[in-house]
Amino acid sequence: EIVMTQSPATLSVSPGERATLSCRASQSISTSLAWYQQKPGQAPRLLIYGASTRATGIPARFSGRGSGTEFTLSISSLQSEDFAVYYCQQYSDWPPTTLTFGGGTKVEIK
Amino acid sequence: EVQLVASGGGVVQPGGSLRLSCAASGFTFDDYAMHWVRQAPGKGLEWVSLITRDGGSTFYADSVKGRFSISRDNKKGSLYLQMNSLRIEDTAFYYCAKESLQYFEQWGQGTLVTVSS
Numbered sequence: 107e108i109v110m111t112q113s114p115a116t117l118s119v120s121p122g123e124r125a126t127l128s129c130r131a132s133q134s135i136s137t138s139l140a141w142y143q144q145k146p147g148q149a150p151r152l153l154i155y156g157a158s159t160r161a162t163g164i165p166a167r168f169s170g171r172g173s174g175t176e177f178t179l180s181i182s183s184l185q186s187e188d189f190a191v192y193y194c195q196q197y198s199d200w201p202p203t204t205l206t207f208g209g210g211t212k213v214e215i216k
Numbered sequence: 217e218v219q220l221v222a223s224g225g226g227v228v229q230p231g232g233s234l235r236l237s238c239a240a241s242g243f244t245f246d247d248y249a250m251h252w253v254r255q256a257p258g259k260g261l262e263w264v265s266l267i268t269r270d271g272g273s274t275f276y277a278d279s280v281k282g283r284f285s286i287s288r289d290n291k292k293g294s295l296y297l298q299m300n301s302l303r304i305e306d307t308a309f310y311y312c313a314k315e316s317l318q319y320f321e322q323w324g325q326g327t328l329v330t331v332s333s
Contacts, residue, residue, distance in 0.1 A: 140319035142261075149311055149323035150261065161321070193261055197318035201275050205251075205263040205318070 108132050108196050112208035118216040119184050127211045129177040129194035138198040141170055141179045144210075145190045153192075154179065181213075189213055218242040220324030222312050227330045232302050238295040238312030238324055246270070246290040249315040252297050254308035255326070264310070265297065280306075302331045 109132040119125045129139065137157035142150040152161040154170035157177055167182040181188055194208040224236040236252070252264040265286040266275040274286050285298040295312050309326040 138318070142320070149325055150320070151323070152319065152321055155317070155319045195261075195319060200318045201266070201273075204277060205266075207261040207263070209260050 107204050108135060108198060108206055110194055110196055110206050110208035112192075112194060112211050114211060115209070116212045116214060118214050120216045121186060122183050123216075125181040125184055125188075125213055127179040127192055127213070129172075129179070129208050131175045131177075131196055131198075134174045135196045135198035137173050138196055138200075139170075139172070139177050140195045140197065141168075142193045142195065143188075143190045144193065150193065184213070189215055218314065218322045220312050220314065220322060222310060222324040222327040225310065225327030225329045227332060228302055229333055230302060230304055230331055232331070233298070233300045234302065234329060236297040236299065236310055236312075236327060236329070240293045240295065240312075240314070243314070245288075245293040250286075250288060250295045251313045251315055251320065252286060252295075253311045253313055253320065253323075254306075254329075255311070256305075256308045259308075262308075266315070267295070299329070302329075304331050307331045 111130045113128045139157045141154040144150040153164050158170045169180045191210045191212045193210045219241045221239045228234050249268050251266045254264050267286045271288050283301045287296045307330050309328050311326045312324040313320040314322040
């Protein structure tokens with residue numbers, strides 16, 4: 107099973123500042139990585155797939171990069187609606203290997 | 217507009233059974249593989265199960281293999297998860313999700329399953 111590790115667990119950022127979230131895979135997954143945003147009481151929402159492609163309707167301030175084992179999600183200028191928990195998910199060599207998520211990074215207001 | 221509406225959650229005793237449903241609309245249901253993903257309260261996301269477009273193949277997380285069964289009815293646009301031999305650690309919100317190339321393009325709102333004596 108490919109283990110996904112996200113850091114930091116919590117990121118305190120002021121509105122308007124840039125946030126950078128990290129996700130590391132235990133083995134190479136090429137660019138088979140997605141990012142999701144989850145707000146309290148809501149289902150997750152797809153932000154990024156293929157490590158760097160924004161999903162439909164996702165603002166340009168969200169960007170993803172990376173390949174192999176190291177990935178980042180950046181939010182260029184945090185808006186109030188961006189404070190949430192962010193998860194990465196790998197889908198390399200699937201099926202039959204398990205789809206796995208990182209533990210999440212909570213972006214909170216500083 | 218894509219809609220995924222999960223239902224069927226509730227409180228059940230350990231060892232009990234529950235059947236979740238997910239009603240899909242706004243897209244051609246049988247063009248997409250479908251998944252169940254769960255989230256224990258206050259915890260992270262865990263993939264549970266996948267069913268292919270025609271229902272011919274199914275896959276499960278090791279944690280539920282042999283206890284849970286995923287199925288679909290393409291004529292009704294519905295996805296199901298039969299959960300047997302439930303354990304306390306199965307307590308979670310269960311989300312149905314529409315797949316696009318192995319990631320989750322759309323998610324339903326989730327239904328809460330509580331396993332407690």
